[in-house]
Amino acid sequence: MVVVGAGMAGVQTAVALREQGFTGAVTLIGAEPHQPYDRPPLSKAVLLGKAEGSAFEVDFDALGIELALGREALAVRPADHELDTEAGPVPYDVLVLATGAEPITLPGTEGVPGVHLLRTLDDADRLRPVLARQHDIVVVGAGWIGAEFATAAREAGCAVTVVEAADRPLAGALPAEVAAPMTAWYADSGAELRTHARVARVEPGAVVLDDGSRVPAGAVVVGIGARPATAWLTGSGIELGAHGEVVADDRLRTGVPDVYAVGDCASFPSGRYGERLLVHHWDNALQGPRTVAANILGESDAVYDPVPYFWSEQFGRFVQYAGHHAVADRMVWRGDPAGPAWTVCWLREDRLVALLAVGRPRDLAQGRRLIEAGRPMDPEALADPARPLKGATAEP
Numbered sequence: 001m002v003v004v005g006a007g008m009a010g011v012q013t014a015v016a017l018r019e020q021g022f023t024g025a026v027t028l029i030g031a032e033p034h035q036p037y038d039r040p041p042l043s044k045a046v047l048l049g050k051a052e053g054s055a056f057e058v059d060f061d062a063l064g065i066e067l068a069l070g071r072e073a074l075a076v077r078p079a080d081h082e083l084d085t086e087a088g089p090v091p092y093d094v095l096v097l098a099t100g101a102e103p104i105t106l107p108g109t110e111g112v113p114g115v116h117l118l119r120t121l122d123d124a125d126r127l128r129p130v131l132a133r134q135h136d137i138v139v140v141g142a143g144w145i146g147a148e149f150a151t152a153a154r155e156a157g158c159a160v161t162v163v164e165a166a167d168r169p170l171a172g173a174l175p176a177e178v179a180a181p182m183t184a185w186y187a188d189s190g191a192e193l194r195t196h197a198r199v200a201r202v203e204p205g206a207v208v209l210d211d212g213s214r215v216p217a218g219a220v221v222v223g224i225g226a227r228p229a230t231a232w233l234t235g236s237g238i239e240l241g242a243h244g245e246v247v248a249d250d251r252l253r254t255g256v257p258d259v260y261a262v263g264d265c266a267s268f269p270s271g272r273y274g275e276r277l278l279v280h281h282w283d284n285a286l287q288g289p290r291t292v293a294a295n296i297l298g299e300s301d302a303v304y305d306p307v308p309y310f311w312s313e314q315f316g317r318f319v320q321y322a323g324h325h326a327v328a329d330r331m332v333w334r335g336d337p338a339g340p341a342w343t344v345c346w347l348r349e350d351r352l353v354a355l356l357a358v359g360r361p362r363d364l365a366q367g368r369r370l371i372e373a374g375r376p377m378d379p380e381a382l383a384d385p386a387r388p389l390k391g392a393t394a395e396p
């Protein structure tokens with residue numbers, strides 16, 4: 001068994017193969033030189049120096065998992081069942097692709113001093129002293145990473161300006177009315193959010209916007225999204241989708257025999273939501289590998305059909321989301337979005353299909369189960385934040 005990519009999805013795949021009883025050779029190949037580590041702490045505790053690092057607590061030796069780190073996979077030759085790497089070819093019986101995603105760069109700023117991305121431990125190590133020196137910081141993009149980075153930078157005492165091309169934060173992720181209350185979070189934390197603001201260029205000490213205005217910048221952090229790290233698969237015969245992701249089936253198999261794909265690098269058809277999902281969140285990289293291992297080992301005919309889940313910690317708030325609201329026909333608020341804790345529920349034909357909970361983890365936990373169960377809800381009861389979510393079903 002050869003797993004490419006030693007992030008969450010790759011590590012969990014190797015571990016799941018062992019947990020599910022596989023006793024043959026397992027090799028985990030990763031491009032980064034570091035001991036495999038978890039990414040969410042990078043924009044939180046690690047960035048602020050509150051945690052040394054975030055290496056996974058997995059005893060690879062004890063599990064008999066061979067680590068080949070600092071080694072990039074360059075190509076796959078399915079007809080030969082071989083993977084080409086920097087250190088030569090590696091034969092496989094079964095190959096799992098778990099190469100994750102890489103941040104989208106701002107055109108013209110690649111390699112410019114003072115312009116940073118935030119995806120890897122090395123990125124976080126470079127940014128930690130920037131925060132400690134309390135530079136003026138410009139964050140490009142008010143998405144999840146931009147918001148978390150801005151939070152950490154404010155906590156470190158930096159002056160922070162977030163420039164966002166859209167009219168609101170999280171424009172690609174949430175509807176306008178749900179993102180609207182989040183705009184105030186920036187100002188409350190002392191960060192300036194400038195919407196409709198496009199970067200024209202980065203100059204030494206400043207970001208120049210397309211309206212000609214200059215924003216002082218001792219450092220620039222670009223958080224404008226990520227795309228699957230799959231360029232190396234071009235020409236392999238493995239199908240890549242519209243976003244460059246590996247196209248997997250509902251068992252996380254690719255169209256090529258003995259090749260699976262999981263985590264941020266792969267999309268899968270969701271039976272639950274009736275569309276193909278490309279999920280760039282931690283829980284998907286935790287759950288998917290169990291399905292991959294089960295299908296590889298033929299232990300069960302395991303179909304992957306999760307209720308997607310993620311969380312974000314921003315501006316002192318714990319934000320959690322479960323489901324997929326694109327398929328909803330109705331939205332119900334629980335609580336005042338101007339307050340510290342509220343939830344939005346999305347329904348389709350009165351069944352809960354997604355929810356966003358701010359500071360209401362109980363809503364999230366109960367809602368996630370209700371989405372899985374597909375029970376019809378009573379929208380009026382749902383709108384009462386004092387009532388437990390699980391008590392708002394249409395049937396007793």
Ligand SMILES: Cc1cc2nc3c(=O)[nH]c(=O)nc-3n(C[C@H](O)[C@H](O)[C@H](O)COP(=O)(O)OP(=O)(O)OC[C@H]3O[C@@H](n4cnc5c(N)ncnc54)[C@H](O)[C@@H]3O)c2cc1C
Nearest residue numbers: 005007008009031039040073099100263264280281282310
């Ligand atoms: C800063 C940050 C904070 C985050 N916070 C949250 C959060 O709060 N909540 C949440 O739900 N999600 C969060 N996420 C998202 C979550 O971390 C990802 O969804 C998760 O890491 C995906 O795991 P993965 O293994 O699929 O990919 P990755 O973690 O990207 O791992 C892929 C690995 O493959 C390696 N690789 C790539 N190409 C090759 C190659 N050709 N050869 C060999 N190796 C290769 C890469 O170097 C990388 O180490 C965060 C992400 C980041 C970057």
